[in-house]
Amino acid sequence: xxxKALIGSKKYYGLVILLLIIIGGGFYFYLRQLTYGLGITGMxxxxxxxxxxxxxxxxxxxxxxxxxxxxxxxxxxxxxxxxITILGEFLAVACVAMCxxxxxxDLGQPARAFNVLLYPSPSSILFWDMVVLxxxxxxxxxxxxxxxxxxxxxxxxxxxVKPLIYISIPLAVSxxxxxxxxxxxxxGRGFWLTAIMAPRFLASAFASGPALLILMCFxxxxxxxxxxxxxxxxxxxxxxxxxxxxxxxxVLLEIFTVFYSQIPEHMHPFEYLxxxxxxxxxxxxxxxxxxxxxxxxxxxxxxxxxxxxxGILAVACVAVFAxxxxxxxxxxxxxxxxxxxxxxxxxYSPTGPEVIITLGVWAMGFLILTVLYKIAVTVKEEIAx
Amino acid sequence: MKTDRRGFLKIGGIGIxxxxxxxxxxxxxxxxxxxxxxxADALTGKRWAMAVNVNKCKEGCRDCIAACHSVHNVPDLGxxxxxxxxxxxxxxxxxxxxxxxxxxxxxNKPVVVLCNHCDNPPCVRVCPTKATFKRRDGIVMMDYHRxxxxxxxxxxxxxxxxxxxxxxxxxxxxxxxxxxxTRMRGVVEKCDFCGERIAKGLIPACVEAxxxxxxxxxxxxxxxxxxxxxxxxxxxxxxRPELGTGPQIYYLV
Numbered sequence: 001x002x003x004k005a006l007i008g009s010k011k012y013y014g015l016v017i018l019l020l021i022i023i024g025g026g027f028y029f030y031l032r033q034l035t036y037g038l039g040i041t042g043m044x045x046x047x048x049x050x051x052x053x054x055x056x057x058x059x060x061x062x063x064x065x066x067x068x069x070x071x072x073x074x075x076x077x078x079x080x081x082x083x084i085t086i087l088g089e090f091l092a093v094a095c096v097a098m099c100x101x102x103x104x105x106d107l108g109q110p111a112r113a114f115n116v117l118l119y120p121s122p123s124s125i126l127f128w129d130m131v132v133l134x135x136x137x138x139x140x141x142x143x144x145x146x147x148x149x150x151x152x153x154x155x156x157x158x159x160x161v162k163p164l165i166y167i168s169i170p171l172a173v174s175x176x177x178x179x180x181x182x183x184x185x186x187x188g189r190g191f192w193l194t195a196i197m198a199p200r201f202l203a204s205a206f207a208s209g210p211a212l213l214i215l216m217c218f219x220x221x222x223x224x225x226x227x228x229x230x231x232x233x234x235x236x237x238x239x240x241x242x243x244x245x246x247x248x249x250x251v252l253l254e255i256f257t258v259f260y261s262q263i264p265e266h267m268h269p270f271e272y273l274x275x276x277x278x279x280x281x282x283x284x285x286x287x288x289x290x291x292x293x294x295x296x297x298x299x300x301x302x303x304x305x306x307x308x309x310x311g312i313l314a315v316a317c318v319a320v321f322a323x324x325x326x327x328x329x330x331x332x333x334x335x336x337x338x339x340x341x342x343x344x345x346x347x348y349s350p351t352g353p354e355v356i357i358t359l360g361v362w363a364m365g366f367l368i369l370t371v372l373y374k375i376a377v378t379v380k381e382e383i384a385x
Numbered sequence: 386m387k388t389d390r391r392g393f394l395k396i397g398g399i400g401i402x403x404x405x406x407x408x409x410x411x412x413x414x415x416x417x418x419x420x421x422x423x424x425a426d427a428l429t430g431k432r433w434a435m436a437v438n439v440n441k442c443k444e445g446c447r448d449c450i451a452a453c454h455s456v457h458n459v460p461d462l463g464x465x466x467x468x469x470x471x472x473x474x475x476x477x478x479x480x481x482x483x484x485x486x487x488x489x490x491x492x493n494k495p496v497v498v499l500c501n502h503c504d505n506p507p508c509v510r511v512c513p514t515k516a517t518f519k520r521r522d523g524i525v526m527m528d529y530h531r532x533x534x535x536x537x538x539x540x541x542x543x544x545x546x547x548x549x550x551x552x553x554x555x556x557x558x559x560x561x562x563x564x565x566x567t568r569m570r571g572v573v574e575k576c577d578f579c580g581e582r583i584a585k586g587l588i589p590a591c592v593e594a595x596x597x598x599x600x601x602x603x604x605x606x607x608x609x610x611x612x613x614x615x616x617x618x619x620x621x622x623x624x625r626p627e628l629g630t631g632p633q634i635y636y637l638v
Contacts, residue, residue, distance in 0.1 A: 037570035038534070039551030044466040048539040048549060108534015108549060108571025115514040115533050126513040126537055187507055187628040188543025265482075341545040342498075343479045346465065 001149060004378040005371040011223065012374060019367040026360010029353040030105060038108055040353050046340040047348035049106070049333050051358050056102035058208070058329035059365070060133070060179045061201060063095035065209020066140065067172035068239050074165050080231040083380075086151075087220075087228065088213060089144035090372035092172075096137040098365035103130075105357060125181045132175045139168045144372075152379045176201045183336060191269035191336045194257075200250040201328075206243035208324040210236045211317040218314055220373065226380045237313055241301040244320055248294055251327075269335045278345045283335070286326050293323035431522045432605040433578055434633040435592070436615040437497055439477075441599035449497060450474075452594030453576070458567045460550075460557035469548040471576040472499040472591055477638075480624060484638075496636065497600070499591075500525060500546040500576035501624060504631025508538035508547065517573070523633060524578045534571040543628055547575045605633075 008016075033040045043050040069088035072078035104110050121127050143164055150157040180198035183189070194200075214236050217228040258266045271277050273287045297319035299306075306312045339345045350358070453459070453472045460469055474495035478485040485492065502525050508517050509525060516531035517538055539547045553570045561567060565581065568574055579589035587593070592600040603612030612635075615621070621635040 037550065037552035039467050039570075042466075043551070045468055045470075045539075045548055046465075046545070048536045103535075106535070108536070108573075109532065109569075112514075112531075112533045115516070115531060119514045119531065121513050121515050123510050124513040124537070125511065126535060130513075182537070183540075186511070186541050186543075187630060188625065189540065336540070341543050342475055343482060 001145075001152065001375050001379065004375045008374060012370075015370060016367065019363045019370065022363035023360050023367065026357045026363065029356045030360065032353060033105075033357065034110070038106075040351065042349050042351045042354060044346060044348065046344060046346040047334055047337040049337070050348055051329075051350040051354055052102045052106040054329045054333040055358060055361070056099045056106070057179060057201075057333055058325055059095045059098050059102070060176055061205030061324075061328065062209040062212060063092045063099065063136070064172045064176040064202070064205045065213070066092035067169055068206055068210050069213070069236070070165065070172075071169055072235075075169070078235075080229055080235060084213070084217065084228045084232050084236075086144055086148055086376045087216060087373065089140045089147075090376060091209070091213060091216065091369060092140045093137060093144065093372060094365045094369035096133055096140070096175075097368050098361055099133055100137070101361045101364060102358075105361060125178060125185065129175075129178045129182060132171060132178050136168065136171045136175050139164055139171060143168060144376075148376055148379055151383065154383070173202065176205050183332075188341050189336050190263070190265040193266075194254060196250055196253060200247065200254070203243055203247035203250055204324045204328060207240050207247050207320050208328075210240045210243070211320040214240065214317045215314065215321070216373070218310070220377060224377045224381065225384070226377045233310075233313075234308065237301065237307050237317075240317065240320055241298075241307065244294070244298055244301060247324070248298065268339050272338050272345070273331055273335055277339065280338075280345050280347045282347050282349060283331060286330055290323045290326035290331070293319040293326075297323060430606055432633075433502065433523050433583070434603065434605045434612055434635065435499075435578075435589075436601040436612050436621065436635045436637060438599045438601070438615075438637040439491075439494070439496055440637070441597045442495070442497060443597055444495065446597070448594045448596060449591035449600060452590040455560065456562055456579075456582075456590040457565050457577075458554075458558045458562055459574075460554035461559065462552075462554070462557050467551045469550060469554060469574065471548075471574070472497060474498065481622065481636075481638075483625070483627075484622065491638070497591075498544065498546070498624075499634065500578070501544055501630065501632030501634045502576075502578055504633065505629060507541040507543065507630060511537045511541040513537065520580075524580050525575075526577055526580060527572075527574055529566065529568050529572050529574065532572040534573065536573065538573055543625055543630065544632070547573050549573050 029040075041050060041052075066088035069081045069085050073081040073085045104113060107113060116127060116130055143161055146161050147157045177198045180201040183192035184194060184197040186192055214233055217233050217236075221227055255270060258270055268277060272280065273283055274291075275281070276284050297316045300312055300316040300319070301307050307316070334348050338347065450472050454461070454470075457471060459471050462468055475498050476492065477489075477494045477496050478492040480496045480498055502523055504523070506517075506519055506525050509519050512518075513535060514531050514533055516528045516533070517525060518528070519525050534549060536549055539549065550568050550570045550572055555561075555567050558567060579587070579591075582589060588602050589600075592602045601612050601615050603610035605612065607613065615637060616635060619637050621637050623632045623635060626632065
């Protein structure tokens, strides 16, 4: 089926070439980072994880959200999602590929990455994150590809895929839980030391992932002859609504615990995020944007009249995605380090090369997504024809 | 013997599984205990610790820092973003935030800080390659050749005792000490309690360099050791003991 990715319209080629150019730019600066070191980024002794690890954290969520279409379809036999499960699975593949690339890009000595396999350390959460991420990637490639191939031949998928699908459901939950554990179990990092970290991650994931999937459905319907179906999209919108409401609720729970207990170590990071600390307030405008987008999206999504209007739904989905990208992809990781363990407020902002490398990895993910969606959609168009 | 394709694949598959078995058994059978380095013979039954007498510490004196950083080829990159440090000073109120009180005069007094060589080190727990490990004598060590530069240990250390070489440190070493390795970019480093010196029967460089005798290094398991004398005679505090890391630097304030 891979050959279907090679034949396409001018617009398709244009998109692929554009993504390749961005990837090339990112790769060029990555080579410079390899020779110079991570000092090319804005990270420091105080804020030792930055944009790369933040993107990884956000994208794990988007990847995990595939389960929101896989589970209703395979466990509850909800037929309307049958048309889009493949889109969810391929979205997961692209996102996990980005996650793994962001981890590699963030390593000081990437040539030694295989030390994680050569000297496996079960006590390290990073070891388990590698295990579940690679497992989830492999499963989604195999499941998506096999099911699509059977669909193309109009035969039922082989029986051996069923157990793999069932395994992929808890694995989707585990990739985000294990990623939350990277942060949640560290002593002396008040911002991350919260048992609600994993549920918070899952709630925001089940909002941001399906929101992106809805947007993808709009794009596919606009540019191809394949229609993902209004019912499927509307039900995805319901999932986004519930998940976003829960996600906002969880953040409010954190804020209550922190500010009612008045423990300074736990309050300072939140103050840094929303009000600024000791005159440092780089993230403040971002976080308020995120908060406003979250509230606006909830108003649009909870009201059934606005949710059912497709144009408004698209706007709400963009708001959900942007709001959660700011929350996880900017705020969560960096703020864990501010103030530092020695009480110093040392701000972080990504450098130019760091931003271009990040864009390069995103472009790589979108290229994988474009190619996989091209194949899936072409097969679906053939079946319909 | 006739081998059809199916049979060949079966044997091949089992063969590949065999290769996977060894690392898998390593994970399942071996805990995260790391054996002490070979010179451990001389160190058995020891638990190294340090006492810091903050009152004896002369303001403005940097002898211990200079000695440590020159012996260990610690680079001076000259900016807070890229800096690497093994031992340095911080104001009292930052070192002991839970002990801060408004009317004390010692709030801004500089206090020497270094790796605490914890009994229960979070950095060792989180390291995905065992590049950082705890020896039987309590020293938390770094293997600069094993480290992949993921910086999980930096996130886990509640004392900010670890640095990454954000760039090649070698051009920033004023005078290279050929007896100690320099590091390459992209690896984490920190105080190693002068493991290389105590293997030769020497005390840590910082302790040796302190003219005021503010630093006392010794074996906690030896009841006659000077460090034990300090712990018996005076009230000492540790950095953030409530975290359960068991820091082994004792401060006499």
